[in-house]
Amino acid sequence: MATVKFVENPPSPAEDAEQLRKAFVGWGTNEKLIISILAHRSAAHRRLIRQAYAEAYGEDLLVSLDNEISGDFERVVLLWALNPAERDALLxxxxxxxxxxxxxxxIEIACARSSGQLFAARQAYHARYHKSLEEDVAAHTTGDFRKLLVPLVSVFRYEGEVVNATLAKSEAKILHKKITEKAYSDEELIRIITTRSKAQLNATFNHYHNEFGHPISKDLKSDPKDDFIAALRATIRCITCPEKYFEKVIRLAINKLxxxxxxxxxxxxxxxxxxxxNIGEIYLKRNSVPLDRAVDNDTSGDYQSMLLALLGREDA
Structure with a gap:
């Protein structure tokens, strides 16, 4: 479930584009106007605003924003202004x-998105960088990480709920055997995690827990300093419960020095x-502080205002 509060019956994209242009002209930039528009428009509406802006002023809205704002505020506004597939391609x-x-x-992009969303990101990657995502991932990673990441970003998983219980049982045993042997980069282990549907993997991980008495993620905690094991755990967490994964990312981002x-x-x-x-609810339950208050306490300025608006703060 989303947090961001979109304006019902918003102005036309052309009107929003005109207001954004006004935010850029004259002495100083009107950051509050930028936030009041972009933070409260859906992805589809933001795409139309960019089209209207380009048609009216002969310039990409992203270029105008880049020229007018800076720092963390610029980063959050520019990422938000992109459509989701473009954003994933950039990231x-x-x-x-x-x-x-x-x-x-x-791993987040490959595993916390639907097959359609990952495919759209790969198409956006082609259009923006004139090569494939998997080509760049293969070129910049090495060893076991390459063995894991290239198939992860290349896969188009079945999205349905049909599960083969017999297969789940047998593959749970394979996973347990490989993990017990510390063969974390074994081809069979990687094949199962990178190709099976999310529903199938959930069934497999449930069988693993039932058969061997503890969750697979616990068995993968054997060496907390091993980055590849951490990557496997992140893959499993993003597939099975992305909200818990992202709550932890936010918690670590805020709570570190x-x-x-x-x-x-x-x-x-x-x-x-x-x-x-949902991420906010998990954060509150785990930290006894509302997520928007934690972000409010840890950030400042226009960057803070934009984040709070995207988190659905009533007064943002």
Whole structure:
């Protein structure tokens, strides 16, 4: 469930484009006007605003925004202004080019999106970078990570609810055997995790828990300093319960010494229209503080205002 509150019966895209243009002209930029418009329009409406802006002023709205605002506020506004597939393509490209073993962004995009959303992101990647996402992931990763990440970003999983219980049982045993042997990058283990449908994997992980007495994620905690095991755990968490995964990303972004604005911005902009309400509920239950209050306490200025608007704060 989304948190962001969209205006019912918003002005036409042309009117919004005109107001945004007014926010850019004259002395200083009217950041509050930018927030009041963009933070309260759906992805479909934001796309139409960009079209209307380009037609009226001969410039991409994103270029105008880039020229007028800066810092963390610019980052959150620009990411939000992109349509979801473009945004995922941009984030995936950044993650691939700056890849390091602790970076989970490619896993988030591959596993916390539907098959259709991942396919749309790959198409947007083609259009924007003139090559494929899997090509860049293969070029910038190595070893076991490449074995995991290339099939993850390439897959088009079955999205239905049909499950083969016999297969779930047998593959739960395969997973347990490989994990017991510490063969974490074994081809069979990676094949199961990267190709099976989410419903099938949930059934497999349930059988694993029932058969062996504890969840698969617990067995993958054997070496907390191993980045590849952490990547496997993130993959499983993004497939089975993305809201819990993203709550943890936000919690770590806020609770560390100095805010991780990059992680906070990424999660808020990618989940605000999907499941941020559920993420917020999990955050409140785990931390005894409302998510919007935690963000309010940890950020400032226009960046803070934009985040709070996307989190559905009534006065934002």
């Amino acid at each position: 995936a490209n950044e993650a691939a080019r700056r890849w390091n073993p602790s970076n989970k962004v490619l 100095g805010t991780d604005e990059g992680a906070l911005t990424r999660v808020v902009t990618t989940r605000a229209e999907i499941d941020m309400k």
